[in-house]
Amino acid sequence: MAAQSVLIVDDEPDIRELLDITLSRMGLETYSAATLGEARARFKEIEPDLCLTDMKLPDGNGISLVEYIQQDFPQVPVAMITAHGSVETAISALKAGAFDFISKPIELDTLRKLVHSALQLPGDTTDVDTAVDHDLIGSAPAVETLRQQIIKLARSQAPVHIRGESGSGKEVVARLIHNNGPRAAGNFVAVNCGAIPPDLMESELFGHIKGSFTGANADKPGLFQAAAGGTLFLDEVADLPLGMQVKLLRAIQEKSVRPVGASAEQATDVRLLSATHKDLAAEVEAGRFRNDLYYRINVIDVQVPSLRERREDLPALAENILSRISNEEGSTRATLDASALDALSGYDFPGNVRELENVLERAFALSDGSQITDEDLQFPSNSPSPRNPTTRTRKTDAPGSEVWNLRDADGDLEGFLEDIERKVLTSTLEQNRWNRTAAAKQLGISFRSLRYRLKKLGLDD
Numbered sequence: 001m002a003a004q005s006v007l008i009v010d011d012e013p014d015i016r017e018l019l020d021i022t023l024s025r026m027g028l029e030t031y032s033a034a035t036l037g038e039a040r041a042r043f044k045e046i047e048p049d050l051c052l053t054d055m056k057l058p059d060g061n062g063i064s065l066v067e068y069i070q071q072d073f074p075q076v077p078v079a080m081i082t083a084h085g086s087v088e089t090a091i092s093a094l095k096a097g098a099f100d101f102i103s104k105p106i107e108l109d110t111l112r113k114l115v116h117s118a119l120q121l122p123g124d125t126t127d128v129d130t131a132v133d134h135d136l137i138g139s140a141p142a143v144e145t146l147r148q149q150i151i152k153l154a155r156s157q158a159p160v161h162i163r164g165e166s167g168s169g170k171e172v173v174a175r176l177i178h179n180n181g182p183r184a185a186g187n188f189v190a191v192n193c194g195a196i197p198p199d200l201m202e203s204e205l206f207g208h209i210k211g212s213f214t215g216a217n218a219d220k221p222g223l224f225q226a227a228a229g230g231t232l233f234l235d236e237v238a239d240l241p242l243g244m245q246v247k248l249l250r251a252i253q254e255k256s257v258r259p260v261g262a263s264a265e266q267a268t269d270v271r272l273l274s275a276t277h278k279d280l281a282a283e284v285e286a287g288r289f290r291n292d293l294y295y296r297i298n299v300i301d302v303q304v305p306s307l308r309e310r311r312e313d314l315p316a317l318a319e320n321i322l323s324r325i326s327n328e329e330g331s332t333r334a335t336l337d338a339s340a341l342d343a344l345s346g347y348d349f350p351g352n353v354r355e356l357e358n359v360l361e362r363a364f365a366l367s368d369g370s371q372i373t374d375e376d377l378q379f380p381s382n383s384p385s386p387r388n389p390t391t392r393t394r395k396t397d398a399p400g401s402e403v404w405n406l407r408d409a410d411g412d413l414e415g416f417l418e419d420i421e422r423k424v425l426t427s428t429l430e431q432n433r434w435n436r437t438a439a440a441k442q443l444g445i446s447f448r449s450l451r452y453r454l455k456k457l458g459l460d461d
Helices: 013-025 036-046 062-073 087-094 107-119 124-135 139-152 168-180 196-208 242-254 281-283 291-297 307-329 338-345 352-366 413-431 436-443 447-456
Strands: 005-009 029-033 050-054 078-082 102-103 160-163 187-192 232-235 269-278 299-305 391-395 401-404
Touching: 005 013, 013 029, 013 107, 029 036, 029 062, 029 242, 036 062, 050 062, 050 107, 050 401, 062 078, 062 087, 087 102, 087 291, 102 107, 124 139, 124 168, 124 436, 139 168, 139 299, 139 307, 139 401, 160 168, 168 187, 168 232, 168 269, 196 242, 242 291, 281 291, 299 338, 307 338, 338 352, 413 436, 413 447, 436 447
Parallel strands: 005 029, 005 050, 050 078, 078 102, 160 269, 160 299, 187 232, 232 269
Antiparallel strands: none
């Protein structure tokens, strides 16, 4: 098997020699060029497996070479060599399509890791295309654009910020980028920044050492360490407190973290992906998010369409979700009848794909056969359009009645509805002394449906 080849582009003989020796010891075949023109000629001649290029060249800059390679040799990864601390240059290279960057003075261990990762990228992206097609359901134009972005970004190490409404599938996109890139063998670590108490956030992200604070009874690695060699996905990154934003920015810039209580920093090797349902630019404008951090995590921007923007994908999405539910339950595959499809098409789905999954899981549990009707979906029928929910009064067999105002959902409709359902089920079970058969009869649902709901809401113990 022929050795993989690397083209080194730098006008400094000492740098070319250092890189040549290092890469040769890795069993790679190396070629050199001192100018932009020479690099283009060598590229056509040898078509290397990887290119390392300096930013400043006698007859141009490395960005031009990155753009040339992206245009004519998109299967070849290119990494930029930048001056130390030149953040703007590194970001410009990544935006142009560079795989990654490395700063001078070059640390050889970092160089070896970069080269190893880059050479793991497949020259033929057919398998990646197939994998993304399989996991990203839909054919709407916005989904097709997203699909092509994922395929391209999987070949990069650039930080990516994923925008989209709650429930639209931002984590699905992040996992696809990770799973189809050179870090796929490493961990994918996802964290919801809004779910971590502010006083524990630094410890959760960076770790702590024993005795650093009350309750720190042992050394604990943080999420950056857990994601080493893989991807760290910061969901709802806009919820980070300003103080934590400063520390995160330093971790990204220095590629190192300092555990709470530690005296020294630890090198970290993660690819950072982030997401939020908020308008991050507006958060910067309002002073709630640091502009310099926004600049670093938003190198590449990806928009995930809402379900309202891809209504034509509803049948395919519903079929895929029902197929998965049926397999998990070991049941016959359920289908949607015409009335159910009409009901789905007429609903706005403020909770997007996540809400669609919840609606279909509930409908599957309620349906008695293999076909789901609009009644099984349980969309409101005696209220104004589901697209304009208003206050509704719902009475149960529990003592008394309650008025539930959807305005109290505070942006979390699914959580609000689950809380109501939990209260109704608990009250009914208590009335029937936790006899599930009697409770299901009183509620007018099947025992199977009750069991499903209890399991979903964590009440089945």
